[in-house]
Amino acid sequence: MYKVGEVVLYGANGVCEITEITTKTIGKISVEYYVLKPVCSDSSTLFVPTHNEQLVSKMRDVLSSDEIKNILSQKTDNEIWIDNKSERCERFKEIIAGGDCKKLVELIRRMHFHSKIQLQKGRRLHMSDERFLKEAEKMVCDEVSIVLNIDRGEVLPLVLAG
Structure with missing residues (x-):
């Protein structure tokens, strides 16, 4: 309790x-x-x-400072992307509902990587993907900024550095 x-x-x-x-x-x-x-x-x-x-x-x-630093230091395989939109949405919903910081960080990194690829093709992320990205970023940025006692604006560069 x-x-x-x-x-x-x-x-x-x-x-x-x-x-x-x-x-x-x-x-x-x-x-x-x-x-x-x-x-x-x-x-x-x-x-x-x-x-x-x-x-x-x-x-x-909330995670400890050491747990967050460990998650941020881990590398992510950005190549994994689910092409089927409905499958991707279901997976993203599961990750966000689960609230697991490690999975959220991986999701943010993959989505930013995919967004760069889309921009090179003259495209953008799907609107639903952007919504999931913003929600995941909010969750991670809130937790990391509170635990590490840093400004929210400093968090996303730390997340994307991995």
Whole structure:
């Protein structure tokens, strides 16, 4: 069970702080919730039922500084690209939903590599690919900037250097 004050990654919502654990009663049913505030956005508050295993499984502790540095230092095989758009979208959805930083970094690197190839051909990424890229970048940049205590703008060059 998580505690108030802990910082977690919550799916595509990014890095959040658990600001409280509260109970809300709807009708005769009382449900305990984690109250999450995204660290990089003041605009929303998330309520995650503490006993909902599916939703709680989307929460994970942020990585340590050493874990992030290890992920960023690993090389990525940029040549792997899924040509079938629907298969690619499903795979990207899985990666983003999983929230695994290593897979997200690999996804960002592959997409930037593919984007360069597309630009050389006078093309761009598909709109859906761009959306996935932005979501993956947000998740990684939020976590890396918080853990390494660096500006968000400094993160993407670190990710792409691998």
